[in-house]
Amino acid sequence: MLLKIALLLAFGQCFIAAVPITDIANLCTTDRTCYSSPDKCELSEDGNCDFVLSLSPTQTDFYINETNFDKYTIIYSKKDGIRALKYLLCYQGYQRCFMGSEKKNDIWRLEMKYATKMTVVDEAEGTYLYSFPRVVFETGTGVEYFYEKRYIGAPIHAKHGVPLTHLSGPLLTINLQSVKGGNDTKTLETMLHNAAKSFVDIDPNKSSQNGTRRNPKI
Numbered sequence: 001m002l003l004k005i006a007l008l009l010a011f012g013q014c015f016i017a018a019v020p021i022t023d024i025a026n027l028c029t030t031d032r033t034c035y036s037s038p039d040k041c042e043l044s045e046d047g048n049c050d051f052v053l054s055l056s057p058t059q060t061d062f063y064i065n066e067t068n069f070d071k072y073t074i075i076y077s078k079k080d081g082i083r084a085l086k087y088l089l090c091y092q093g094y095q096r097c098f099m100g101s102e103k104k105n106d107i108w109r110l111e112m113k114y115a116t117k118m119t120v121v122d123e124a125e126g127t128y129l130y131s132f133p134r135v136v137f138e139t140g141t142g143v144e145y146f147y148e149k150r151y152i153g154a155p156i157h158a159k160h161g162v163p164l165t166h167l168s169g170p171l172l173t174i175n176l177q178s179v180k181g182g183n184d185t186k187t188l189e190t191m192l193h194n195a196a197k198s199f200v201d202i203d204p205n206k207s208s209q210n211g212t213r214r215n216p217k218i
Contacts, residue, residue: 020117020131021054021061027129028168032056035145035164043167045122051147053164055172060136066092067126071149076158080142086111087158088136093128094118099136100156108156140175 021027028034028043033055041049043063052063053075064073069092076087089108090097099112114132121127137145146161 021129022119024121027054027063033169033172034167036167037162037164039165053145060132062130065127070152072152074148074158076146077137078144135176139172141173
């Protein structure tokens with residue numbers, strides 16, 4: 001128990017100091033663990049990596065190569081062959097990602113929005129870096145990672161993901177759980193509340209009021 005508390009305290013201190021990855025050269029340094037598709041791809045601006053997931057005890061980052069902006073990307077994990085109910089959904093070139101889960105009838109339900117630091121590597125080639133100051137996916141023995149690209153408008157579910165293989169760095173045998181909450185996240189309830197506040201009711205009996213309907217802010 002004391003060891004667990006010490007790890008949590010150390011983790012919290014490191015969490016504050018998390019620095020977003022904004023350069024592809026820093027994505028898979030020796031202190032980070034990377035998984036990629038295709039297997040053993042070359043991570044560089046001229047390389048052949050389609051997707052690279054980079055993990056550390058303080059943050060989660062990934063690189064994506066996709067020129068089709070009509071697609072979104074799903075990232076999820078499996079432990080001992082069983083897929084996690086929660087998975088991450090990110091839209092290409094958009095600085096927000098969404099966490100949700102499949103609970104009933106294979107229907108994905110939005111639960112939380114993540115603000116992410118997004119860096120454009122090469123817009124013409126559709127290459128981007130996304131950085132989260134938190135552990136997004138569970139780590140440890142028996143955990144595997146997958147990504148899946150789907151067309152916008154298609155049902156949101158994760159069934160045909162491409163497995164990511166170990167690319168570099170130490171294997172993460174320590175069990176880190178995804179961190180919930182924080183200044184970079186908003187729950188579904190908060191998003192709906194903010195959207196409702198973004199509208200101004202117009203009273204037709206008050207001629208001096210210049211109320212306008214604003215776009216919802218979530």
